[in-house]
Every structure is written in C-alpha cells, then in structure tokens.
Amino acid sequence: MADVETQKAPSPAFSSGHKQALISLSDKRELAFLGNELQRLGYSIISTGGTASSLEESGVSVTKVEDITHFPEMLDGRVKTLHPSIHGGILVRRDHHHHMEALNRHGIGTFDVVVVNLYPFYEKVTSSDKIAFEDGIENIDIGGPTLIRAAAKNHKDVLVVVDHEDYPAVLEFLRREQDDQEFRRKLAWKAFQHVASYDSAVSEWLWKQTENGEKLPPSFTVPLSLKSTLRYGENPHQKAAFYEDNSISVVNSGGIATAIQHHGKEMSYNNYLDADAAWNCVSEFKSPTCVIVKHTNPCGVASRQDILEAYRLAVKADPISAFGGIVAFNTTVDEDLAKEIREFRSPTDGATRMFYEIVVAPKYTEKGLGILRGKSKTLRILEAKKSDKGMLSLRQVGGGWLAQDSDGLTPEDIKFNVMSKRVPQESELHDAEFAWLCVKHVKSNAIVIAKNNCMLGMGSGQPNRLESLRIAFRKAGGEEEEAKGAALASDAFFPFAWKDAVEEACEKGIGVIAEPGGSIRDGDAVEFPFSSPMSGTERGCNIRNGSCKFCIGNKKKCGHGCLDCKEHLNPSMHSDQGKKSPEE
Template sequence: MIKIAVFASGEGTNLQALIDACRTHRIRGEIVLVVSNNKDIGALRRAQRADIPTLISHPQDFAAPEEYNAFLAQACRRANVDLICLAGFMLLLKSPLLKAYPWRIMNIHPALLPSFGGKGMYGRHVHEAVLKSGAKISGCTVHFIDEIYDHGWIIAQAPVPVLPSDTPEALAARIRYQEHWIYPKAVGLFCEGRLKVDGKGIKLLPSRHESSPRIRRALLSVADKTGLVEFACGLQEMGVEIISTSGTAKALQEAGIQIRPLDSITGCPEILSGRVKTLHPNIHGAILLRRKDPVQAREAELFGIEPIDLVAVNLYPFAQTAAKSSSPYSLEVIEQIDIGGVALIRAAAKNFEDVAVLVSPADYETLLKEMAAGQGQVSQETRRRLALSAFKHTADYDTLITKAWSSNGSSINSGSSSEQFPKELSVRLNKAQDLRYGENPHQKAALYVWGQAPDFKQIHGKELSYNNLLDASGAWETASEFNEPAAAIFKHVTPCGVGCGKTMIGAFNAAWACDPLSAFGGVLAFNHIVPVEIAQQLSQRFVEVIIAPGFAPEALALLEKKPNVRLLLRQTPPSNSLMLRSIGSEVLVTEPDRLTLGSEWKAAAKRIPSKAEDAALRFAWAVCKHVKSNAIVLAGPQATVGLGAGQMSRVDS
C-alpha cells in the first residue's frame, strides 16, 4: 500500500478530502504523516482526529532552506513515505526534498495553470485576479512540482465557469468543491501506478481492471430517496465512485458519503433552475460507451470520457403532483415532467451489455448482494432484466403524462366528445395484488391499477376477492352520489338498499331496512366516517366488506374484533376516467354515467309531483343508474323501499 505524507499550512480541507478518500478506498493508500510549519491550524486537528502522526517544523529553525528541506526528506524517509501531497503548504520546496522524491510531490492550485500561478498567487489573490481579468473559466490544477512556483507537469484539471455574479468568496467555494474531488482522484491514479512521467509529460496508463465488467463508477440521481443511503454505503464499501446531482448529492453528503459532483465531469453547473443537469456529452457518452469497441474507446480517451457502469435513477413524481393539482398544465405539474432522468434511464438500458440500470429501490439490496458475491460484477442476465424494467418504467411514465393531459382535453379544447376516444388508446396497468379468487372459486384473479397504488387501502380483514372489489366499487359509487350522510348495501354487483339521513346511523338503518335478508353477507359503503353506533349494530350481523372514508376509533376497535370483515379506506371520489370492458380480443370503452338531475326537468305525467314526490324521484334517479337493467327502484325521499334488478322482463323487475 502506498504511504502518503501531506504538507499543510492552513485549515486542511484538502487534507480532509484525502483522509476521507483513503477511508472509503477511493485512494488505495494510507496517510502516515502530516507536516506543517504552523502550530495551531485546522490541518493538525484533522490529522489528530484521524490518528495520523504529525510533525511541526519551522524553516527559521534551520540555517538555510536546503537544511530545512533535507530535514523534511529525512522525516519522510523514516515514515517510509512514497508520495508527498501539498495541501495549502505555504513554502517553496527546494532540491534536497525534490531530489529525494522526484515526480512524487503533488500540489493542487486553485486555478487552471499555467494561468494565474506564480509567487504570491494563492488563496483569495488568485480569485481576485481571475475576476479582474474577465476570464470566463477558472478551476483547479493538480501537478507535480519543481523548484518554480506553481510549475511542473500537470496531472489533472477541473474547469469551473466564472459567473457574472461571482465574488472571490463565491468562486473560491465552487473551486474548492472541485478540489476535494480531483485531488483524491489524482492521488488515487498515482497509488494505482497509472501515472507515467516521461520527457513529454504525464501519460495515463490503463487500469489493470479496465477490461473487466466490475462496477467502478455509479451515477445516482433519484426522486424517491427510499434506501438510497444504505445502497450508496454498500457501493462505497466496494470502492465504487459515486457521482450524484443536487438533492441526491445533498442527502448522501449529509449521511457522510463521499460523492463526486456532477459538474466536475461536465464543467458546467446546473442551469435553468435545475431543468438542465445531466444532459451533457460527458455524461451520456460515459453511459453509452461500448467498452469493447476500440474506436469508441479511443474517442472516449480523446475527450476525457470516464465510463459510468451503474445508473440508479427514478423519476419526478408527476402523477402524484398532477393528482393534487387543479390542472395538469399548471407550472407545478409541468416541472415534474422529467427529461434528464428519462434520457439517463434509456441510455443505460440501451447499453445494458456494459451498464446496469436501476429504477426501483426494491432492486438495491439484490444488486449489492450480486456485486459482493461476484467481486463487483453484475451478470448479463441481471443487466437484461434491469434494462427491461427500465424501459417499462419510462413507458409507464410517458403513459401517465399522456393520460393526465388527455383526460383534461375537454376543458382546454373546444373539440367534440369524439376527442375522448382517440384513434389509438394505450393502457398501462401495474399489478397491485393477487386476489383470493375470481368470479368463482375455481378462477384466479388479480387487481391492477392505472398508477402505482389503488384508490383504497385495506386496513383489516382477510384477502379480498374479485367479487368483493366489484361490489365495493359499486357501493362506493352509489354512496358517493349524495352529499348528506348516505349508506349503500350491495350484493352481486347490485344495490339491495340505499339510504340517506341527517346522521350516518339514520342512513344505515334506512338502507338496511329495504331488504334485510339480502343485506346479509353484503358489501357496505358509507360516504362519511363510520360512527361507533353502526359498528355496534354490525357486530351482531355478517357483512363481507365495509368501505368508507374513515372509521371512528371506537368503531374501528369493535369492527377489528370480526376477523372476516374486510375494512377499506377510500377518500377519493369516483373517477371520471373512461371505463373499459374486455369482450375477448375487443375492448368496449365508455364514459362513466355522471348525469344528475338539474334544477330544471320536465314531468312526463299530467300531474306535477308534490314536493315529497319530487325528492323521492330525485333520490330514486340517483340510485337507479347503479341498478342493473331492467331496473326498477321504489323509493321514498331518503331511502329505497324496493329494488328490481337484472330481469329480462321489465314486468318481472
């Protein structure tokens, strides 16, 4: 292992970057000595916290600079030092030390050498000079030193754009951020034996592992931070370099994980309020590079493109934002249309032979286990599977956007109703859960959803069946017809009792009274929170499912004593989405029935209905559309009295 000495005169932030890089194995070396010419500085405190031996020596204690340099060389030899790194060391080193460590002393300078270097060009002075000159680009340089200030073969540079609003402090902060990445990178190359110095400069030798499919570099940029820190820790422990963007980078850094800032690769900050982050040739070239293609490999080397082997990206929550917004065309929703993320996912999936792509936190642990077992490698089978998931993910995302904008078309266009039925209709469903059985016990069934989760949540009871959900949906639709407290009881996809009232218990009793025999084993829906009085009555009755926007705590406690009843929470109103029905290889599509009686309607009979009859007719009308034809509803103003449904003859109904 390469042994490193760090010389510092100040706060030591670059020293800390090197300490962290050694700890996380980005540098395959060990810092064995920290040297300073100042006594009370941050660099020494950082070294002490890391249990690194320190040496304080002052040049004025020696007769000549050469003696001081000879002393430093002797101290480094005693510590078996292989490489010396200068991290803000404010002294010009001389030949005794340079001869002892030829091309083995590195320095980092806060500008792009050979510009803005030389005696007196350090710290704030450099950045003031850059701003005064009107330069548009600055940056930092890692180089081997010689006896001239800020001179010697350049190892690596990182550009940083100079912004119109920059102050010396602001520019210094952005450059320092790059320093903390590029310096450990250069030291890491030395420790791997990949820096060859000849008469023409420095040549970067290929890595011994360059041709292996081991994951060496990962790009993490996620909206869903679930499991992110644990995943990144696992990658870091395996020596994987982590590149990250904005919010993801912040979350990782707060967790103490070393990340490489994206702009150290692109040379450009995020722009347009974050709309453009990863859309850059250095990023997409790193992902799309075919490792075994010699022409592409030479081109990548020419442009300094470093391969990215793993891409973990999930997309902005468009669907969730759109669901909460009054319009899918609002700026808030439009800003949740992911551009760069989709491009990253598709690029990585296209190049699955060389790149692994993750779009779901559920895959993090499995991938880490495979990498650990395979010395950092991921099988082609796994890469193919992940690529397929990635393409499904982006296809689903585009479908959600299309669906949101299409469903809102009538409110923004003057077009006809035919626009609701486009020439092509894409349907993308996600499996939510398996069901207990289908329409009959010998049939299997499952529930699929348009988005990521159902509109309801089961909070109690055994597994749902196909029929349970059909009845629960019908009952919920029926109860949702009314603003006042309402209850609906369904059996075999047909209401057997519907009631309204001033209270939920009154509505429930009215609904149950319509047909108590059929209500046995039925499915109940309530449009308001279920009170304890209803739960007390149901504790003595058998029902299959109860769906409601909520349950009073006492009611929930009582109902949970019944292990077989399924309790569903739903707070969203019935959807206005198109309704689909499969008939073999064909699919019927229709609008949902949302017609309601307005304030003006025409009486077909000669006699005008009384006020009570008017109320009863309106109530019956709302219920009737949920009864299978031929449908007959007998009702009072607030409850059904009798229901005839599904008969071939109107007379029989």
C-alpha cells in the same frame, strides 16, 4: 414502483477494470447509505449538482460530471449529462472490440451502475397548490429519462436503478460478483416502466393545458401500478391482481382503490367489484343512507336521519340477499351503529345474526371500529373517501376499449318534466328521485320501486323489462299495501304501454313512474290510459308517460282496458299487426 423480486439477489459479472457508478437523484432517500456502500465496494462515484453535494456531506468522495465532460452545466441546469463522455460510457457494448477502441480513442470510461430518478413532475402538478404552466414545463425532466433509457437498453453491462427500495438488493447483487441477466432485465423493465409512467403524466397534463382540453383525446395512456396480487379472479382458475390508477385525473379522487382496510381478510376480485358498487351507490345520497349490495346490485337502500333506522330498512328490503353482502354507509360508523350491525337479526327468522363480507364507510369512531372488529375475524372494514364525479369510464371489448364520461349527473343537474294530466305530489316526486338514484346502479333491464326514501324492491338483469318489474314487485311484497302509491323507476323506456311494464305497474297501484325516454314509441306509454290514478314523469327529454290523448269523452271501454275512448287515432296500436319495433 413495485419492488423487484430480490429475495435471493443474483450477482453481476466480475470486472477487473475501474468500476464507476453514475448517480443523479431528485428523490435522495437512502442516498448516503447507497453512496457509502458503493464506495466500500470500490466504485468511483460520478454525480451531478445537488446529488454530488449531498454525497459529499455524507463523506462520500465524488467526481462531478463536469470534471468528466470538461463542460459546465448550462441553461439553468437544463444541460448536465447530455454529453458523449457520459452516454458513450453507458451505451458502449463491452463485447464489441470497435466500441471499446472508440472509447479509448476519446478517453471515455465505462459506467457499470446508473442510479437515476426524475424531477417530481407528477407531485408538482397534482399538489393542492396550483402550479403555473411555466413551472410545470421546468419540472419536465430530459436528462434523467435519457440516462435511464440508455442504461436500461444496455442492461447487459450496466445496472440501472430507479427506486430507492431496490438499493439493498442491488448492493447484495454487486457484492456477489456473479452474472445474472434475469436480475438485470427486471431492473431494466422497471426502469422503462418508470419512464413510461412519467411520460404519461406529462402527456396527460399537457393535453389538459390545450385550448379545448377535451376529455376524450386522440390517444392516451393509463399508468397502472400493482397494489396487490389477489388469490384468484372471478373464478378460482383465473389469476388476478388489483392495480391502482396513477393518472393525474384520479389523484385524490377517492373511491375503493385508495380505501384503508382496518380489519379482515384480504380483498378478493369479487370483493373489489361489490365494494365499488356499494360505495358508488351510497355516495349518490346526501341524507344519511345505507346501501347493501350483492353481486354488484343494490338489494337494499334506505335514507333516514336516524342511520340505525336506515340500516334496518335496507336489510328489510331483501334480507336473504343482504346476508353475505356488502353494507355501505355515507356517514360515520359510531358505537351505536356498530352494535346494530354486529347484533342485528335477520327479519326472515328473527334469530340469525346478519353476516357481511364488507362494511365500507367514510369514517369510524374508535369504539365503533373496535365493536366491528369483534364481529368477525374475516369481516373486511374499509374506510373510503367519496369518489369524485366526472372521471373517464373505460370498458374493455375484444380488441379495444369503450370510453365515456362517468354518469355523474345529480338531482340538481336534471329536473323532472311532468307528462301526465295528473300532476304528481311533492312526496311522489321525491320518491321518484330516490328511485331514480337507485336504478342508476342496478343492472339492466332495471326496475326499482321505492317509497318514503326506501327501496322496496328491485328487478335486474332480465332481457324482458316486464320480468324485471314482476321481480321488483315480488321483492316489494306483491299485492301488499306497502307498494301502493310508490314510485317506479326504469333505466330505459317503455315501448309498448299495453303489453309492457307501464300497464302492470298501474294495476299494481304505482303512483308515479320515472324513465329516461328516447324511443319512437314514447308516446304509447303516455297516451295509453289507465283506470288507476297515476302520473308520469321524465328525466331529461323525450319521455312520454301517463295520460292518453286518444281517450276522451265517451264512457266506453275497449277490449284492451282503455277507458273513456271516443276514438283511437291509431287503432293498430291495439293489435299485433302494424307494429313497429321500439327502435324504429
């Protein structure tokens, strides 16, 4: 839990009566300190089971709960504090005369401080040792949340404490003996958050134990805890913070949220977005790979056994965009790689040292880390664990949230289906696979051109797919030979082959196209013929790329570039009349 702000701890109202504190803890850190200090302040300590024993061992005088309730613990400890003698003393309103009369009539004393934390359910169910269902059930705390909620509800008179890090501030508060309801409210808020997070973990775990255990339950809670307050948000006028997801499903799942920052300025809102994009992209690849990201889009990607060469090629793909970007590796950054990052000159002028906001990798050698620290005082150096696949992806829309499985499919999960007459070579399929992994991380409309495990160019964010393709070709060197025979990947289908990107890609010399398909016009892209030799592939089903069933036999060329046309089964395809929308 986040610390309550207690730089100048306020103080409670003075009570001339007998002061009592109830303490029942699973996490007993700083318990001896707390017990002794409360005793010095004149509090009588009421406690349960193991907590009472620990206090007594520390020299603190303790009255056990059963001596107050005159009822022993029962049901293997399931029932300890669930008793009117306890909850009456917590919930009583001191300013209600009839409440106080009722307590006096039943011989019940009041509690001024309640210090409780809960069974380690979260820790048990997320440990590496798989917990049995019955053990999980027995670690669901009942009495603890009830005490916390009761004390938090009556925080005007009862101070509720759930975090050992708040003990010093609470003790200072009690020493001053002055009233400050703001301090009490903050502790009450923290108490309810503590219980809410606990209940969320129990709910999530129980859902996973159901027969179906579907990933999309009828309702769910996402428990978040503040990790850091950021200088500002996406724009300077926006306040921002970074919260860590404490859901059971993301424990030890890796990613930027749990990354270790070894050096540099504090992370900004945009830094987190870009670092996450770079890390997610580079984590896709099994071979040693470098990814460079700018504004969440990969502008350079290369895989090589020599990671230094991969880095150079990634920069070369778009050195202007790479400058000031985020560079990510899926291998250890050693001394040689760190030197290359530190000293490498921009290919644009051969003189300017490349500048980066962030370097992120799974591991660094000591020498490598030392060299990178010397590159810049501001360079953020992150060490991240590879993100697990299969987590739920959430996105906010006005008044609600969209949820879906994360896109965790790998090349092993999906195979290409060849749709053209010309079967692509193994090297072309490999290029298509590489391009497909890249285009997944580019903002739509997205086009990636790749060859020999290197992204040559990409076009992103254009409403018109053809414009994205033209941008990608410009980045890849225009008409230069380097892009000839390369693979092109598109993040969506090509609905009109003769006016959309397929025809232009063919004219530019692309050797193979990968696209997901899904349009009623998929057949257009497959059936439209090209003079350049190329092949089409698909990811999944419903894609049509490459050869033309219309164009066979007659060596005749129509006005739209078709070769070998004998007859067109659907002549309206070559006119602006009679077209259907891609979605029809």
